[in-house]
Amino acid sequence: MRNRGGILALVVILLSVSAYYLIRTFKANSIRNDAEAAAMTVDGNIDPQLKQRYLDSLWKQPVFLGTTLEDLTKQELGLGLDLQGGMHVILEVSPNDIVKSLASGTRDPRVGQAIDNAAERAVTSSDHFVDLFVEEFKKLAPNTSLARIFSTAANRGELSLNSSDIDVSNYLKAEVDGAFDRAFNIIQTRVDKFGVANPNLQKLPGTNRIQVELPGIDNPQRVRKLLSGAAKLEFVEVYEPNEIGPSLDAFSGYLNQQDLEARLSSIEDRADEQEAATDTSALANDLAAQLTGSGADSTGAATDSLFNSNSLSNLFINTGNGLAVRVKDTTRVNELLNRNAVKQLFPNDLSFVYDVKPFMNTSTNEELVSLYFVKNLGNAPLEGDVITNARQDYDPTTGRPDVSMQMNATGSRKWRELTAANVGQRVAIVLDGFVYSAPNVNQEITGGNSSISGNFTLEEASDLANVLKAGKLPAPTNIIEEAVVGASVGSSAVRAGVISSVVGLLAVLIFVLIYYNKAGWIANVALVVNLVLLLGVMASFGATLTLPGIAGMVLSVGMSVDANVLIYERVKEELNEGKPFATAVRNGFKFAMPSIIDSNVTTLITGIILFIFGTGLVLGFATTLLIGIFTSLFCAIFISRLIFEHYIKKGKTVTFFTNWSEKLFKDTNINFVDNRKKFYMVSAAIIIAGAISIGIRGFGLGVDFKGGRTYVAKFENTVATEDVRKAMEDAGFTAEVKTFGGFDQVKITTAYQIENTDPNVELEIQEQINGVVANIDGNAGEVVSSSKVGPTIANDTIWSSLKAIFYSLILTFIYIYIRFRSVAFSFGAVVAVFHDVLVILGIFSIFNGILPFSLDVDQAFVGAVLTLMGYSMNDTVVVFDRVREYLNDKRKANESIATVINNALNSTLSRTAVTGIATLLVLLILLIFGGETIRGFIFAMFLGVIVGTYSSLYIAAPIVVDAMQRQLTKEKEEGLKAAEAKA
Incomplete structure (x- = not known):
């Protein structure tokens, strides 16, 4: 055998590298076990917030040979949903809704009919939806130009009344595909902010579908709403620190009071130990006196006291441009800001909103995220539906990347009013509750054409343009397949x-x-x-x-x-x-x-x-x-x-x-x-x-091939499939019931309401199924897993x-x-x-x-x-x-x-x-x-x-x-x- 020494060295290297990555996996799992132990409550349950807080605290910290927990989880042998529970979802961006929106200016009923016909054909066809729509429309209106339907003032630079049908078709495809890319970015942000360990998100090649896997999810309904909800883009005013100085002072006093109470409680616990009683009682009395005094002058405390090194106060960092928090502390900060006592310290129209993109504090080598105080979130003076177009551009004076934005007539008027009232102030662009940009308003903007400039990279400017376009068209995502384990x-x-x-x-x-x-x-x-x-x-x-x-x-x-x-x-x-x-x-x-x-x-x-x-x-x-x-x-x-x-x-x-x-x-x-x-x-x-x-x-076709919903139900005792089938029938379901893995467990398959894409339907059906299996002739049961496959994906x-x-x-x-x-x-x-x-x-x-x-x-x-x-x-x-x-x-x-x-x-x-x-x-x-x-x-x-x-x-x-x-x-x-x- 030639070069035996080289081959032996290669074997040793490969085994060493494999062992290294397996030890990393073992270490990551060990940390998660420690997090569960730290989050264990008195009654033996695991508090998910405490567990997440523990993991957040180590996320950016070296935990294994200089490697952070974040890096460990990126390269570990993770467990799939079937081995740890969770939710698998395939989303489809609704192209028929996008085409319908682009044609909203027409009253021609043939357009709606063509869209419906194309939607029916899409179930059994792999052709692009726009091609199906054009074919169906031409069947109904062979002599009508598509440009007369889709050419508007909003797309004047891309279409005209003289545009050919091919030009219009290409425009529609670009809009549909662009909506898919925007939807993917939005859902990626939503998933990243959802707080799930090791989420998996990917585009399915050759389709307008997105696959999402969320391990450990225990609230499927929340996930359905999160993933299938339309993007909400808002333009809101920003509270500057000097506008809410008294509120920040009161908040600082509240934090200091909480810190002192925690320290006093800790000392009193130590005082219970007999050997430490003498040493700690004096200190406890001293802290109690501080605590009593802190409440009297808390509202007059300097705002800078927010940035003391105390336990809670240290969560907030003054960057010079506003407040920021460490990414690892966001779970803890969220819990703090959601307290009623804290909310009462600030104006009623104020909301706490994070920036979507963290940044690195080079002096401490910590990852931070900016925290904004914004006005009227959820009831914004201007929303994304007024935007007609947005694109990445360049500032003519500096040559740096910026973003050009155009609005319709209604948006132009509201934008003029909003910018006029906030010259010298910031206006935040908020998507799904996260700030994507907060540019300073230099002057009143009229005409609806704006340029948003900042210290953008080319990629950041392009991303912001996509965010703004997300409000241009409704691009709802439909769940066409899901599985809950x-x-x-x-x-x-x-x-x-x-x-x-x-x-x-x-x-x-x-x-x-x-x-x-x-x-x-x-x-x-x-x-x-x-x-x-x-x-x-x-x-x-x-x-x-x-x-x-x-x-x-x-x-x-x-x-x-x-x-x-x-x-x-x-x-x-x-x-x-x-x-x-x-x-x-x-x-x-x-x-x-x-x-x-x-x-x-x-x-x-x-x-x-x-x-x-x-x-x-x-x-x-x-x-x-x-x-x-x-x-x-x-x-x-x-x-x-x-x-x-x-x-x-x-x-x-x-x-x-x-x-x-x-x-x-x-x-x-x-x-x-x-x-x-x-x-x-x-x-x-x-x-x-x-x-x-x-x-x-014939065959027993699985739900993969025929579409439908499948539920696996486990009972306390042996159950007859016929009894379950009859109970389902009495509840209004036509269902197939089979024994699954034992005579105390069944698989229930039904096509009931399978074409209904309303996320609320899932919850209703789940509750009905739960009600049926809860008691079958005195035999208690529960649904332990479920899945759904829509007719499109089945085909x-x-x-x-x-x-x-x-x-x-x-x-x-x-x-x-x-x-x-x-x-x-x-x-x-x-x-x-x-x-x-x-x-x-x-x-x-x-x-x-x-x-x-x-x-x-x-x-x-x-x-x-x-x-x-x-x-x-x-x-x-x-x-x-x-x-x-x-x-x-x-x-x-x-x-x-x-x-x-x-x-x-x-x-x-x-x-x-x-x-x-x-x-x-x-x-x-x-x-x-x-x-x-x-x-x-x-x-x-x-x-x-x-x-x-x-x-x-x-x-x-x-x-x-x-x-x-x-x-x-x-x-x-x-x-x-x-x-x-x-x-």
């Missing part, structure tokens, strides 16, 4: 995941030891290192570990056995030929490499397809699977090789079998090929039976799933053709995979409602199908590699194709069996211990491994035999015709 469900999932992981790993390690003896120890070391690297890489990327991710992790460990098996079986063949141990090991690695690469590339193709098209459960699985492919490949090739080289250098050998496994699969001579027609008939019978079942019974899920399967087949066909240079191999592999998919579909239809767990066909099922396609292809490619090797062996040149392929199947049988058994062991354990959430997913994969192994042996290879024999027959016939033509 209760904390108790999450803790149960953690237990299931940990148990299944540990037991699955142990099962694989024991099996490998039993089968390969001492060489099994080497493989197990590689597997354990693989697991450490896998977790370390995920932590370094800040990946989120989900229950399917755990399944993918354990499965990748099971499948990583395959590379070791391929190497070991080759080494055993070399040893059986009498070659020295060192030569056998090196040849084993060399000859196994093509099969290892081919099998991993086919699995990689599947993993990439899953990653691109999957969301939620499937995406979590794909992420872990992709990382696992690379780490397992590295460990099998390098870790195992390093250990073998160590033994070779020492002059030692390693045994590759036990007494039990030595003769297993040795000299097997099963005739796979000659019996192929019998197995064709068996497969055809299963597929036909499945097709009949699909035609008669998109179907199409994305079909595309994922199609692309996977095409890419695999191309790869196999490139590697084997024969259509016969590509055809055999694709037919075998297609066979596997049809068999699994048939089984899911036949046994739906019979087996005691869900066999719904949903996105998780599609993920399982794609994974089994990858596994089946993996198995098939290994056989094909051996077939190619035998076909190129001149010693086998005189053998028939059937004989060559039959020998190849027998020679790889041990590898097929060992890999299959190891993978089935893991899947069986996941099926038993993995939890109800992934049971249908794992069952599909369990069946897939069996069916995939069967098809590799009895379908794929025999089809290659038939195809190649037909090709040879055709070539012979063409040769005879050519010879006859020459004669």
